[in-house]
Amino acid sequence: MNHFDRELTGRLDALRAQGLHRELRRVDTPQGTRIRIGSRTLLNFSSNDYLGLAGDPLLKEAAIQAVEKFGAGSGASRLICGSLAPHHELEEALANFKGTEAALSFSTGYATAIGTICTLLGKDDVIVLDKLVHACVVDAARLSGAKIRVFAHNDLEDLEKILKWTRRGELCESQTKSGTRVTHPSERRQTLIVTESVFSMDGDAAPLREIVALKEKHDAWLMVDEAHATGLYGKNRRGLVEESGAGGQIEIQMGTLGKAVGASGGYICGSRPLIDFLVNRARSFIFSTAPVPAAAAAATAGVRFIQSKAGEDRRKQLFERINELNSQSAIRNPQLKSAIIPVLIGDETRAVAASAALREQGIFVPAIRYPTVARGQARLRLTVTAIHTAEDISLLVAALRSVRNLQSAIANE
Secondary structure (H helix, E strand, O other), X not given: OOHHHHHHHHHHHHHHHOOOOOOOOOEOOOXXXXXXXXXXXXXXXXXXXXOOOOOOHHHHHHHHHHHHHHOOOOOOEHHHHHOOHHXXXXXXXXXXXXXXXXXXXXXXXHHHHHHHHHHHOOOOOEEEEEOOOOHHHHHHHHHHXXXXXXXXXXOHHHHHHHHHHHHHOOEEEEEOOOOOEEEEEOOOOOEEEEEEOEOOOOOOEOOHHHHHHHHHHOOOEEEEEOOOOOOOOOOOOOOHHHHHOOHHHOOEEEEEOOOOOXXXXXXXXXXXXXXXXXXXHOHHHHOOEOOOHHHHHHHHHHHHHHHOHXXXXXXXXXXXXXXXXXXXHOOOOOOOOXXXXXXXXXXXXXXHHHHHHHHHOOEEOOEEOOOOOOOOOEEEEEEOOOOOOHHHHHHHHHHHHHHHHHHHHHHHO
């Protein structure tokens, strides 16, 4: 073993000692309530496929037709010759769905955050993040070079303190030739607030109406990631932005196509100038080969399904399952009924052990650990989908009780 591999082996050993080592598990079945890993079929409560569309015949047929008509690959970036009809159809469907002037799709949600934030902000600007915002937003903020400020999770008072600081920073001092110091307006800098609408690890909701009021008061911009809300909330299933009634006051709506929509990729919805600017300046868009046509076509089918009567029925079915889990398990009484239900354990090693104990009972729920969540905040992150049955929920609840009893017995030894 050479020096390079010895160094990495040592780092891996350190991760194992901390209960933080991860490994890929090969899944030999389509996404669904049951997945096969190795020789075992497990009841899956870890997928973000909230409406069960990833394996839906409508999406599969749309993808097949796109492959037959446009081929397997896109051939180039969108600004060369890779901007195929399925990409344009997807963006038209997204803008119509979200009620915005325009939309732009990206290869992943991560690329969406990086491209958008780094395009809009520079070193003289300020980005204000909720403490629990997704890692892709944190990485984008760092890459942008903007001044980063973080407010306590969903803490409006803390957010306003930071926004007041950004306004004070618009005045700066300089010295005249005579030595007199004068205060004058600095070169205009922008402030962007970024939050999720439904948070990915806790399933709780941002106070969007109140955040909108603060950003208006302090002349900031607002970017809301609807990854875990699109398809599930609002009269038209547009997301929590729609349900809050603040859609017209939010400059940037971000989301993903790989969760409730059932396909893959990310998107930005907003004004026509926003989308045109991203097309011209967003590096993760400009310098990426366009997403494969099958993914775009499947996403379009997913968006249209969500808007249909069948989409509303599927959402109602999901919330029936969520209600059953909440009532049977008494895990929590959330302010927002969410498909994401965390079971906080704390210690990373204990969380891994709990996940393994569930697998022994045929339930697949991986442990979520640092750096996905803070150290000492390890958990099981349960996700419910519309295609789970009432029997599936009962099996999960029984397994959770068994694991909790086992852990209590170990703790009392």
